[in-house]
Amino acid sequence: MGEDLGRIKSLPLSCLPLRTRELLSCLLDTPKIIPTDGPVKLPRDWRGLADLVNVSSERAAYIRLQPQKTVKVLEIWQKDSSATVGHLLQHLERLDRFDVYDDLCDDLKDVMSKGELLDKPQVNEQNQIAINNNHINNNNHHNNTSSNDEEREFDPITFDDGPDYEHHYDAFVLYAKEDQKFVDELLTRMSAEGFQLCTADRLQPGHATPYAPITKLMLERCKRIILICSPDFLLIKSNKYYSEYAQAVSI
Template identity: 45%
Template sequence: MASDLQINSIPLSSLSFEFRSILSCLDSKKILPSDGPDRLPRDWRGLTSLLNISIEIVGTISEHPEKTGKVLDLWMQRNDGTATLGKLLEYLERLDRFDVYDDLLDLVKRRNLSLSNANQVALINSQPAPQPQNDLITFEDVEAGYPQFYDAYVLYAAEDSSFVNDLLNRMRTKGFKLCTINDLVPGHQTPYGPVAQLIETRCHRIILVYSPEFLNSPDNKFFSDHAQAVGIESKKRNIIPIIYRECQVPANLRYYHKLKYQPHELWYDFWEKLSKSLEVHRAIVRSSQSAVNITELISDKAPVNNGYLMNNSHNLTVSRTTISDITTDKVDISDSRSLDSISQSSGALKSSKRGSVSRLLRFFKPNKQKSKLKCAVDA
């Protein structure tokens, strides 16, 4: 069997379907985090944290049927030499997923990788594997060497280019990644395939800029219908309709909530509403990765057997932190009363209440003895 050094050098691109089947166990979310100082999720989300994958891409992976496989693909597309079996086993140890770790090693032993086979695999994959050209759709894909993900794809008519350019400049200034048909690399036979791929797998939102010319375009009608079908299948709201110029919206999109471009209305901030609409997906991803930490601050004084402190305070701090570490809410509960003082005050309060109730009952309660005496005299 191959040595540990040979096993660790095996690239992930050479792993068979059996390996991926074992790693698919990471697709199911785990509630308890790892025991290490990082407190990482013990599933595919922890793997994305170790690989420093951006939160926008994590949101896209969460909608993928094979989440761990998608993470591995993104890792291998970096071509930095770190996507090896040894590095993967190291990450599994940090995530406390020793069950997957042992299963992978058992599979390696069953396959009995020989020295020549391991060296041959390493030699074949020593050169960076070229990315399939079908996945490099935009200029940013070519520049980065692997597919990019976008906050939105903008569909519009050529007559509305000036408005769309203003939209792109404003939203990109706010940090959003948007793409249009002008971002496609040349050489595609038709734009239908690459644009449909962007809408289906690479863009969180689809912005439709409605105008009379937009509705007269067969291309825009095809892409709009495809975007709506993708949203229905994935059960998410992926379409942001914008009424740039008055027109009759198609029946299948008539009941969508729309943003109307009204630049002269002071009470209606169109650009702010569009920005908030694009931020919805990011907010969902941030809230899904929030964590709650509870820390108990133990006092120097020795506690009594029942847990109360004799002469000092017992504090409980509850903190809630989000992935962006923007806010931290803390609540401190302090109780410096001793057990004896609590018991005495509680007893005094009960006796005081009991005395007050007794006086009220005596005031309203009729005197049975006097009533009986009066009846005897009358008789």
């Protein structure tokens, strides 16, 4: 038992398969009224986990509108390559969620016993493929060559992209930073009505420039473009470029 727990704690967080992430969402997404003990009171749910892994308040506000909140927290946190399941277990202890601690360990032991988890990936890309293969196998797809080809074609751009899917939006919002307050209100109201909007703030880090990922989002993943026109907006050259691009491709 101790050896199994040691292996589980050493797993990179990005190794968590889809079924385990969804289990954690089922257990942590429901808000808890009573906070943790101690001088720092933390919510004993996904909000407390988000706080412990330093998810920004802006992202937390966005996550609050998502159907699987804990899944989103994990997706953001796993960008830190040093994050492990052991760290997750420590945070669950800090949140007084020993019930989730036990369920997580039991689930991962089951996954590992079935050989469905690559617990020591050589590089992040292989780890990502391991997660996808686990998900694909659960859906009775057995062509490893095909799944690897699909993985190479997958292009994560925003924080909403999951381990094995590209997120699509109702619209991409172009605006000037000076209009941030208005845009925040727009995002909140539109999200409350069920619309999913994307902004440049949703981009994952690592892009040389924002031009390529934003134009790809506009062309392939967004149904509409929303322009927040203002004097400040008109002064930004990149906004002019994106506006003309949207017209050129008839978005």
